[in-house]
Amino acid sequence: MAENLIQPGDILLLHALADGELDTVSAMALEQRLAAEPALEAEFQSIVALKEKVASLGRPAISPDFHERMAALGAGASASTRPPAANRLARGWQGWQGWQNIAAAVLVTALVASGATYLLAPGRSGMSMEDIVAASHRRSLLAASPVDIVSSDRHTVKPWLDAKLGISPPATDLAAQGYPLLGGRVDVVGADAVPTLVYRHNEHLITLMAAPGTKAITPPASETAGGYNIVHWSEGGFSFWAISDLEAAELMTFVADYRG
Amino acid sequence: MSIVAGMPGAAQRGPSRPGGRQQVVNSDGSGERFREVVMPHLADALSLARWLTGSAHDAEDVVQDACIRALAGIDRYDGRNARAWVLAIVRNTCFTWLAKHRPRSLIVAGDISAIDELAQTSAVGELPATPEAELIRKADLATVETAIAALPHLLREALVLRDVSGLSYKEIAAMLSVPIGTVMSRLARARAQLAAAVAEAR
Numbered sequence: 001m002a003e004n005l006i007q008p009g010d011i012l013l014l015h016a017l018a019d020g021e022l023d024t025v026s027a028m029a030l031e032q033r034l035a036a037e038p039a040l041e042a043e044f045q046s047i048v049a050l051k052e053k054v055a056s057l058g059r060p061a062i063s064p065d066f067h068e069r070m071a072a073l074g075a076g077a078s079a080s081t082r083p084p085a086a087n088r089l090a091r092g093w094q095g096w097q098g099w100q101n102i103a104a105a106v107l108v109t110a111l112v113a114s115g116a117t118y119l120l121a122p123g124r125s126g127m128s129m130e131d132i133v134a135a136s137h138r139r140s141l142l143a144a145s146p147v148d149i150v151s152s153d154r155h156t157v158k159p160w161l162d163a164k165l166g167i168s169p170p171a172t173d174l175a176a177q178g179y180p181l182l183g184g185r186v187d188v189v190g191a192d193a194v195p196t197l198v199y200r201h202n203e204h205l206i207t208l209m210a211a212p213g214t215k216a217i218t219p220p221a222s223e224t225a226g227g228y229n230i231v232h233w234s235e236g237g238f239s240f241w242a243i244s245d246l247e248a249a250e251l252m253t254f255v256a257d258y259r260g
Numbered sequence: 261m262s263i264v265a266g267m268p269g270a271a272q273r274g275p276s277r278p279g280g281r282q283q284v285v286n287s288d289g290s291g292e293r294f295r296e297v298v299m300p301h302l303a304d305a306l307s308l309a310r311w312l313t314g315s316a317h318d319a320e321d322v323v324q325d326a327c328i329r330a331l332a333g334i335d336r337y338d339g340r341n342a343r344a345w346v347l348a349i350v351r352n353t354c355f356t357w358l359a360k361h362r363p364r365s366l367i368v369a370g371d372i373s374a375i376d377e378l379a380q381t382s383a384v385g386e387l388p389a390t391p392e393a394e395l396i397r398k399a400d401l402a403t404v405e406t407a408i409a410a411l412p413h414l415l416r417e418a419l420v421l422r423d424v425s426g427l428s429y430k431e432i433a434a435m436l437s438v439p440i441g442t443v444m445s446r447l448a449r450a451r452a453q454l455a456a457a458v459a460e461a462r
Contacts (some may be wrong), residue, residue: 012444021429049393053404054423061311062303066320071325074294163426174264
């Protein structure tokens, strides 16, 4: 068998794997082949390197002026679509209302921009963060797949999260310590998207949510919620929540390995 | 996010009391929806337009056009993936803009069927072997940018939608109205050409 020959179909599969577009079973099968066939592996690494390169290209900055003009566009819509009668009545108000709209636009933008900062405000929906983390973990166990991007390769998972959210936690490779990376997903907590990694330990899944936007540094602490063990800590701009049905001590070991 | 604002009927609810204090003037909520749906994705929109037009200045023009279109069609937004919806409008606006201002950039790569046919036959397998990962990692960003700009439009579009905008194969296929297999082969070809150009520049 000519091992160095890469079949045309394989090329597309390699790209799909790098893009996290393969289902769990196909991804696993292909990853096993990668381990056995150096030519495939080399090709895969090149694709990943190229993707990383493109992802690292700078993004154009939005000038405040442009942002303001687009915001005003939305604000202006209201005035121009108003029926004539109302328009006449409102004429005296127009200047004031235009400003009010721009102010509203700025406010909405500011809220969106600051979204992450009130993420961990306690008791927002009557649920504690522990409950939310537990619910998310439980839901992921019930779903067809606990991850939205399947890959044991951290070089695939991290860019995927970056592309979705513009932010991602370190996707540490812990396969050697007995915690292969299964993939990643995006959880929604309150109104915020939170990057989430999923590791496996024997038959147990470990969900690791990393809520960005904190400056706090707190050491890992064990908690329980919804019948699961949780370890919570903050560092490097993220508030981390590891949750699993692993024993508390085992979960703490995982956290220690993850933090390096 | 308010779903109600998009419900049929919401638009006919009539003008809000003009002059009502603290009342935003939207008579039909479209301005408000625009702020909720479109504005958060302005940076992504600009980024996509920048790569498709090849110019930061033109990108602003295109995004402005796209925003006007999005505002006009905000009622057609179905409440699902806002980002993909906005980027689809930007992509279409780019296409129109390019056809008007740079028709040649489209014509050069214009024979869509030829490219896709090529991609679906054995030609994918005959792509030059991708240069080593190490070589690609060492390439400087300016080289990569130039190489992306030099890709045929269709291939660049596939690459940018996936690797810059981060859209899924499914979303891209829907956006371009092509089968997923076509997206995959365009993407593979785009990356192969890009990698080859990057390696050659060294």
